[in-house]
Amino acid sequence: MKIVENIGFIGGGRMAEALIKGIIQAGLVAAEQICVVDPVAERCSFLHEQYGVNASGRNDFVLKAEIIILAVKPQIMGTVLADIKDKVDKGHLFISIAAGITLSFLEKGLAGTDSRVVRVMPNTPALVLAGASGLSPGKDATAPDMDIAKGIFDAVGQSVVTAETYLDAVTGLSGSGPAYVFSFIEALIDAGLKVGLARNDAETLALQTVYGSVKLAMENKEHPATLRAMVTSPGGTTIAALHKMEKAGFQGIIMDAVEAATIRSRELGNLL
Numbered sequence: 051m052k053i054v055e056n057i058g059f060i061g062g063g064r065m066a067e068a069l070i071k072g073i074i075q076a077g078l079v080a081a082e083q084i085c086v087v088d089p090v091a092e093r094c095s096f097l098h099e100q101y102g103v104n105a106s107g108r109n110d111f112v113l114k115a116e117i118i119i120l121a122v123k124p125q126i127m128g129t130v131l132a133d134i135k136d137k138v139d140k141g142h143l144f145i146s147i148a149a150g151i152t153l154s155f156l157e158k159g160l161a162g163t164d165s166r167v168v169r170v171m172p173n174t175p176a177l178v179l180a181g182a183s184g185l186s187p188g189k190d191a192t193a194p195d196m197d198i199a200k201g202i203f204d205a206v207g208q209s210v211v212t213a214e215t216y217l218d219a220v221t222g223l224s225g226s227g228p229a230y231v232f233s234f235i236e237a238l239i240d241a242g243l244k245v246g247l248a249r250n251d252a253e254t255l256a257l258q259t260v261y262g263s264v265k266l267a268m269e270n271k272e273h274p275a276t277l278r279a280m281v282t283s284p285g286g287t288t289i290a291a292l293h294k295m296e297k298a299g300f301q302g303i304i305m306d307a308v309e310a311a312t313i314r315s316r317e318l319g320n321l322l
């Protein structure tokens with residue numbers, strides 16, 4: 051999907067950079083149609099030189115764009131909204147990626163500006179264009195707005211559209227999810243050492259096993275239980291390992307972990 055409008059970013063940090071890379075690579079807009087505001091001059095120069103985007107330290111510069119991605123830390127979102135509110139002079143589409151900042155906070159902060167809002171929870175694999183994001187429409191966001199927002203986040207991975215009430219669950223599953231997977235990979239590497247493999251070999255085998263299994267599941271489209279059954283022969287090695295994992299409650303632990311992160315996300319959202 052090609053986007054005809056200009057895209058602006060308030061905040062030119064790591065997430066913004068990942069999105070800029072994906073947007074340009076997917077051809078959603080040309081680099082010249084992207085403008086970024088960041089207080090650090092060196093960061094602006096870097097983004098301009100690396101990606102060819104326009105970058106400046108002034109907020110009004112970015113307000114020329116029809117679509118504006120709010121990519122600042124959650125704790126300064128209130129200040130940013132207060133700063134731009136009086137300068138918003140057309141019906142912008144604002145897309146916020148700030149963790150825990152609700153649609154109602156954004157809509158209140160932009161009240162009277164005739165703009166629409168979408169809230170997104172991305173994750174860090176977006177940095178390598180393999181992110182997973184959940185998107186929720188604000189009360190005035192239209193179907194074309196959601197198509198644009200989804201197009202942007204699909205350019206850095208895959209995304210789902212869901213009601214805002216589920217965004218804490220998205221945070222618990224995919225937002226915090228990379229940490230669970232890294233922890234699993236770390237455990238696989240240590241397990242390799244435990245059974246006598248060299249560290250380099252254990253790292254290569256563990257990473258490629260996780261990567262290959264995900265690729266197989268995504269390409270094959272079978273349920274993971276079916277794929278697991280395919281490598282579990284009667285009386286074999288895999289069932290011996292799975293027996294140990296299930297005795298320790300592996301699947302229950304993962305469910306508890308995702309639930310704990312979801313509850314914590316809800317608690318943190320209430321504190322903001």
Ligand SMILES: NC(=O)c1ccc[n+]([C@@H]2O[C@H](COP(=O)([O-])OP(=O)(O)OC[C@H]3O[C@@H](n4cnc5c(N)ncnc54)[C@H](OP(=O)(O)O)[C@@H]3O)[C@@H](O)[C@H]2O)c1
Nearest residue numbers: 061062063064065087088121122123124147148149172174
């Ligand atoms: N990284 C993730 O995995 C992830 C996942 C989900 C959601 N998010 C959300 O994405 C947002 C950005 O995260 P990030 O990791 O990209 O953070 P980051 O690298 O710190 O980027 C934020 C950028 O905004 C700049 N900034 C500060 N005040 C500003 C202002 N008034 N106007 C314009 N720019 C300003 C910061 O500059 P200074 O460095 O000078 O302050 C920094 O360059 C956060 O709200 C976070 O909750 C991130």
